[in-house]
Amino acid sequence: MIIVEEVQNEKQKKEFLEFPRRLYQRDKNYIRPLDKDIEAIFNPEKNKFFRNGECQRFLFKNKKNETVGKVAVFVNKLYTQKQPTGGIGFFDCINDQETANFIFDYCKQWLKARGMEAMDGPINFGERDKFWGLLIEGFIEPLYGMNYNFPYYVDLFENYGFKIYFEQLCFSRPVFGEVSRVFTLMHQKHKRNPAISALPMKKNNLEKFARDFTEIYNKAWAAHGEGKQMEEMKVLKMFKTMKPIINEHISWFIYENEKPIAMWMNLPDLNQWFKYLNGKFGPIEKLKFLWYKKFRKNEKMVGLVFGVIPEWQKKGIDGYMIWEGTQHLRKHTDFTMTELQWIGDFNPKMIKIAENLDTTVTRKLATYRYLFDRNKTFERHPVL
Template identity: 70%
Template structure:
């Protein structure tokens, strides 16, 4: 087996192209945008290079044909019980010997950096993108979600990886009946004249960013691994989302104009990007804009659902769900709803997902491998 570090343009192109060849016969595979993958490995675009390092490698057989690839990295802010490195963007043919060679290579690279364990497949970045191995629900992936063949699970577990935590996605059909309890909540809360629901509109983006920040910081930032957001950070995020915001599917609830709850959703971008073959140049951008106007996107993705503590368990969730649902059923073509993944270490968020009358649509796993095989393995602590 020959190993080539990704340094040349030819290497970089092959790193992007290999999965597309590997899954060419899989109708569910959607090639990620090249720019999104490239951005992970660009020190100018990825802040994690400030406190870590990352390298990519291609693996070739004796016939000089690429049979696998991987990225390996260390992140000084990734605090674990033992020094733990990461790897991601792993792809490999269905051959255990080849996979073991790649895993051994990653292990040795990380050991040389002082690591005692490795997690994967994860991202050299935040958890919201390219994180986890798909183990159940082999349907079209959501935007920036990992996708792999079913045999990957066998390759990981036969090597000795163990599940550090599972990542669950929840979804439902938009036109399925809404539970009576939500309708009852809606009817009761509607009698309170101080409560109102508003859908997010682009012309008032700055106001909604401020409202989002207030709700988020009260509802989630102090829970588990949450982080406080600033208005500037939220506005920057909203401006990034602006081109794909659908004004019918994100909702805020107010008490006398004070924000108390929000339900943020966007269209699933992969329903458009799957026609671009990973490219996003001028022609593809024009095609994307044209498809947005002419092609019906039937899937929406849940980003955040939050209620300030003083209004939790009082029926605001049912009020907001039915206000939003009855509107976007009429105003949009969406048929399916799926939430971004929730870790099984977060029962509070899982309970919220279940309360929305969803069911598990897919499961991914974050695996861990301890280099000391005698050391006791521990799963991610429950929040």
């Protein structure tokens, strides 16, 4: 017998956060997400997706009142799919198919009652940049904001009937790895051009870099795949939020006569510091974070955005930027590895760009889909 509890009071909220800690306590690669990051997702005052959606969390307990699973289930009117599709996320479960099936069945009925015909998971009740997908390959320490799970979760999902809607590919390369000869040749070529210059991002001039970022992004990515136009003020706000963790040696902008033409944005992987805080970020943990940030080497950086405006694409300016930035960060930082944020397998253009950066796939996640009508033909995410 499984008992279902909707998460409503503080005790239940705490259990929703603590259950994964107990479940993964012997897994050396598990890094507990910050409690505040999880709780913000389920706070209507902090998560704008509540304006167009509904979300509930549930705990699942055995007859001994021990938690054996948890999940969040939600609908989002802006999540437009071929059929009305809801989502499940923040799924954790013991290694037991019957328990997982009970949880999935419960989610299915909850979504059916709200007019849904399918469910995707594990996904976020929010943007795709955090807590999206099930880890299926590369069971190593997760990046900040990235889902992590046991390998047996794949069986729990697939045995129930979920199918992969799209794969999420994470590309990495060692900072001190050999750089493509093409990149070094392009660097030599553009280095001779006095109109071309490279600048690392500086904290004391965020207004300029927010303006330049917005211009490059909107030209390079807005019409590329599922890109959206960005507003300069929103970018500036984002940069100011990021300011405490910006490393001035690892984000680069390229200019032609002061006109921004390319950018390569990176941040330190915060999990390399957060993994010592056990999910907490109160006053004491903030002091610990500052101490670790100052004295504990962080050897992993995360590639956020790489973009070149259309008129400079396929001219080798990316090679110039990568070699210019790499030479600098090798001298001035402790980073030994860079990993790009995931790219969907439905986006071959982006994958080609990642491959051209001399990267290799080091982990994969998957967004699964389950159609309630089992006779309906399953279709993967369309290629962009």
